[in-house]
Amino acid sequence: MINLISKALFLLMLITGYLAAQDAVGNIHGKITDVETRQPLAGVNVILEGLSLGAATDAAGNFQITGVPVGVHTISADYIGYQKISRTDVVVRGGRITFVNIELAEAAIEGQAVTVESDFFQKDAANPSANSFSAEEIRRSPGGGGDISRILSALPSVSSRGETSQDIMVRGGSPLENGFFVDNIPIPQVNHFTSPSGASNGPIGIINTDLIDNVDFYTGGFSAKFGDRLSSVVNIDYREGNRETFDGQLEMNFAGFGGVFEGPLAKRGSWLVSGRRSYLDLVADAINAGGAPRFEDLQTKIVLDINPKNKITILNIYGASQFQQEKEDALDEGFDEYFKVNNRQNTIGANWFSLLGTSAWSNTSASFTHKTFDFYSNASRSDIRLVENNFSENTLHLRHSTFFQPGSVANIELGFNYDYHFDNFSLQLLVPDTTISGVIIPVETRDNVDVSGARMGAFASLTLKPAARLTTVFGIRGSYSGFNEQTVIEPRFSLSYQFTSRLTLNGSAGIFHQGVSNYLISRDKQFRNLRDLQSRHIIAGVEYLLTPDTRLSLEFFDKDYSDIPEPTPATATRGPLYLPDDRFGASNWGLLTNNGTAYARGVEFLIQKKMAVNFYGMISGSYFRSRYEDFNGVTRDRDYDNRVLFSVIGGYHPNKKWELSVRWTYLGARPYTEIDVAASLAAGTEIRKTDAVNEASLPAYHALFLRADRRFNFRNATIVLYTSIWNAYNRTNLDEYAWSQTKREILEVKQFSLLPIFGLEYEF
Template sequence: MINLRIQAVKIFLSFFLVIVTLYAQKGDIIGQVIDKETQSPLIGVNVVVVGTDRGAATDPDGRYHIRNIPVGTYNLTFHMMGYEKIEKLNIPVSPDRISQMDVSLGISPIAGEEVIVTATAFVKARDAVVSDRNIDYTELVRDPGGAMDVQRMMQALPAVVSGADQENEIIVRGGEPAENLFLMDNIEIPNPNHFGNQGMGGGPIAIISPLFIREVDFYAGAFPARYGGKASSVMDIHLKEGNREKFYMDMDMGMSGIGLFAEGPLANGDVSYMLGFHKSYLDLIIKNFGMTTVPQYYSLQGKLVWYLSPKTKLIWNGLYGNDAINIGEGDESVSQGAEYVDVKGYEYATGLTLKTLFGKNRYSLITLSNVGNYWNYNVKEGMADGSRNTFFTKNDLETEWTLKGDYFHCINNRHDFMVGANIKYIQFNHKDWFEGDTAWTYYYHPYDDPTDTTFYYTADDYYTDNPDTFTTHGIAKIYNEWNLDKNIWTTRYAVYGQYKWKPIPKIIITAGLRYSKFEYSNYSMLAPRFGFSYKLTPVTSINIGYGKHFQEPAYTHFTANLEKNRKLKSRSTEQYVLGIEHLFTKDMKGSIEIYQKDYQNLSLPRSWIEHDSLDYYKNEMVSIGEGYSSGIEFFLQKKLSKDFNFTISYSHYVAKRKDVRREDEPYYTADYDFRDVFTFISGYRWNMHEYKWYRNVRDKKLWKAMSWLISPGDEFEISVRWRYTRGRPYTRQTYDPFLRRWYTSWSTDINTERLPEYHRFDLMILRRWMYKSTAVVAYIDIMNIYGRKNVWDYVYNSDGTKNKIYQYSLFPVGGFTLEF
């Protein structure tokens, strides 16, 4: 069945490429240019297509339109007196299509009366001083090993690691999962992934379609005061707006699924829209390999923009994902004692944002949003009679209604500030059930003699040679049935402000303050922020950042013990960052940063700090954890401005947590202390139109019929990524044959062992064809091309053995996009 579907796809592509036999001549580029600080449109910005004589100037609304550009990939420069000169790279011009590139420009430093106009392909986010990165859609689709997933792409940064290949979780600077704040067009999203774990921020498949993304700002630490609620980092995803002039449709297929994307105008251009639908196909591939775990999922995404006036627009965003998976008997996940696991869930986000400009130096954003996640688990065990007994269920719903208002005011070129406030109305409705359990004691009878009831606890010759010749001896511990049915509504609110001052053109000082309170725990938080930047030269800066950041415990921590856990404190981090960055050329930039990150009020299970390893203490938790991480990061990137790009990143850091059980060893190595992280990425692009042999054969009918298979495409690109980390720390488990269980005792040293070192090599091949009214982009992304067996974790079996669980082995992922 799978082979028939593959053959159908091949026939469709061959037929499609044959019927579009004429090459198109030209396309257009449109967009809007605005002031980065005030969001006001800029009139008179010169927009030039690099390497051509084509260009345009922006009109009073900041809009430009460059017509009749030969198909291909181009760079655009944006320049206006008194503003920074920006070069946007790799903008595709497709046949009979209008590409869109919106840009914001910041004011340039001024020395005397000379305006610094050094062009750069690197963009800094508003109010960013330290530890920030900006990427756009064209970089996302070219990332090898990233499978067009923005979270996986961020894992190439020196500050970021992930726990495993199977997850796109972002773990920053010795932190922990779930410490990253996600925003999509000013809407905070707890977890924008299919099959996301409750209380975490990652998953195997991203929900947000890359076709919607315009650019992403990522802050690895000491981020501005308008962001809050997370302890480590921020990923601010900015979506593009639908085309206001013409309808277009794309069909795409990749790791996230197969689907359709459409954009265009409504109401004579007074409204623009984007709509997308994706559905999984990995279930077909997995079934073909005989595996029992079959994920099924789909997602819907949409965006509408009403242009109410030149200074006012109303924006609606919607996102929905639906997940289902059945883990059958024999799957690796059975290691925890469950033989059958049925998982269903959904996640959604929707919101309205009103953006209003007041004059030329002020604007506001008012957002009303609703987000939610639902998890439904049914865990069963196979019984001797062939039936399945359910012993654990989860039916949890978590939602947030948020009203947020931000006001930005640029007083003049030296002073600007912003203030804002938000209130969240939070629901966590948890319905969980566990049937209870019994911890048994066992004796072992030698040589299959069940009449011998002597317990050979230290007789290795009996236990080692006869590990399965055991009989129940008695009861060590009884765990009662646990039933939770609690629907909690509470609020969280915050007020914040930030001031930016440029006392002289070479210095930027930012100072911010954020106050917030979580009503359920009655815990208040005051978080100062500070940044300082000094330009040694027009292309070299020294930057200093400080920030205190708070994050509430996961909602599951509160409901795990409604009485004891209600007063859990919010964890906090204090981050200190010192860095230097240098622009070597317009497309190459390097930076070095050192940082210190201190943790307070980490929530720890009481069972972890008490002597009885069998007692769960009714899931009680205490906010007494402390820790720190410190390190140095090197980052060098050459963007793809012509035909070659590379990225080199390296991080060395130490992450520790306080061992509150002991005084002789006050700190232990943290769970995500990988210590050394190195990434190398490089790529090369060929424009095949420059080669005479290609121009001679591209119009041949036979060549066109087979071009999807043998042609390099009108553009051909190959890129690679190599990633190395030291092994993740783990704690040595002790096996007790008397209980037939693995455990860590009160006196066990934590994280003294490390998994084997991790490394993998990824290869991506990208091809692009231009036809009369259609463009085709195809890629193959081969992860772990040399099949390195990277250990994910160990499975500890009840018979005293343990097995390795591996991360992705050789894993090819293909995809394509058809632009209609």
């Protein structure tokens, strides 16, 4: 294998035939705009830190810096009346153009813009509980595997199940409480290998992080422009393709192979295409997968400038995955079923962005999402078909926002969204099933159950700056569901007060709703009348800049949940479980009402250092409780009540060729419901002690991830070799316990063991 890689590297170097790194240079092009009005800023001084290179923006806000040595740089943008901003992790490659777009905010304190210190952390008054990541910060993250969800899980109060799943649980919520947007277009899931409920059942994501320009992660108290989510929003911006020349990138790693290609479009735009294909079935044994997972995805972004003030972008994101567990593998592992599952989803949409005058803009998007799920399972010992579950979900989305600035101390943003769903579900339970409570579910067939209806909302947001140090945001959102004919009003409020140039106080509060999933509605037509779930957020925090490139933040959060669907005691088939935490999309719960309540509250801290020179790092920690009251009035732990989360990430650039990074993650003991061995033996299937839901705990999870990158820079190309070790000290982390009737014992379902990962990128 090493010999093969060496030959491949030698061939690439021969093909490129370019000069060594010390002779290689690249160019930096970009645009500077006002963060609020989106207007281009002319005359901004753009400086490359540590080098005597720079430029000034033209009337369109554009700048160019040529002859930049290859490597990782920091760019600073300075403009009178605005806060000076520094952008770290600007990677310059030989013979290529690196595009850097920077948004400047007006100086919060009079005279602040002429100070020497630069701001490495851009603030968002409308979303105080926000964290942002650049493309390079995402790419190099140890243990990230190029997946956006794993990178976000390093933040405080963000939990996960470990390496085998991409789900993120934000501040004690379930993975289904998070919303994802790419370029203002809703994406139903960002994961391959999903369950009927939408939760992740695999280690790979759909989003190609090589296409990302920036990620904003709102962990609570988010703006009124976002609706139909209870916990968090992940807002992803894809970069544009190269507007000036053709670029390409080929990559091969443990998960598969792929490429990214981009170039100009008629001198008025750009195109960008990415494709990936896996060969995970070849390494399934190495990662204890017990099967042969496969995936593929194809993503495209096209940008066209209609004129200097109007731009249209077209986006398409396609993903498909398959996991098939063979009978022999299931028997060897002790599993009572073997199965096959296929997932497909495609989202296509367009954005029209328009600058209106000098202090206003509008953004309108229309998109369509198609998603299918096909599943069957057979009994391992008898080959009897047990279940067939198939569905198709289709959604039309329309979103619009208009922003205008009536004066220097006020901003207004108005908008709406309209989503129309037309879905079809089929379920065949071919043999009687016994739930984890021991209740027998008879054979049932639901063929071609249509679930359709609209969800819509409108919002208004007013930002006021009554004093130089104070910013307040008042928001209101109204939402209507055509499924239950319910109208809800959701007030939102946030504030940010800057005591000094280093110390800032933040706070936010709001009410949030989320509709019952159409998958659940398909199981019983009466569920259509269930009210939307509700959460109330209260958040208070403080930020302090220890140095210009190092930030300390401390935040308290409180979430109260109400109108949660729960079964009535007389009809409950699965005991007093918390329905929104169901990962697998159970088919029968009994009669449901909206009487459930829950809460999540805690405190978290984050120390984040940007790579201003050659070192970066992040330390995060949190303590929280996430609990619910069951239908018997007993307060119980939710499935993701880890209580303690801690993470450390660090990276070091000894020179422009090497980068070394490390990550250590600790997830506190996750609650689970114990298996009743005697009852399972008697029933011949898994029975849990549902009179003691989540009263036991799995062992705490912790793992060490190491990564090393080596760059080979040439005049017109770059080769990147990287190696990573997941679970470096080979900790045995458990995902769950499961019952094996085949072996008549409890099985330990484990996370990945020590896993070395190698990858190669060729950029030209």
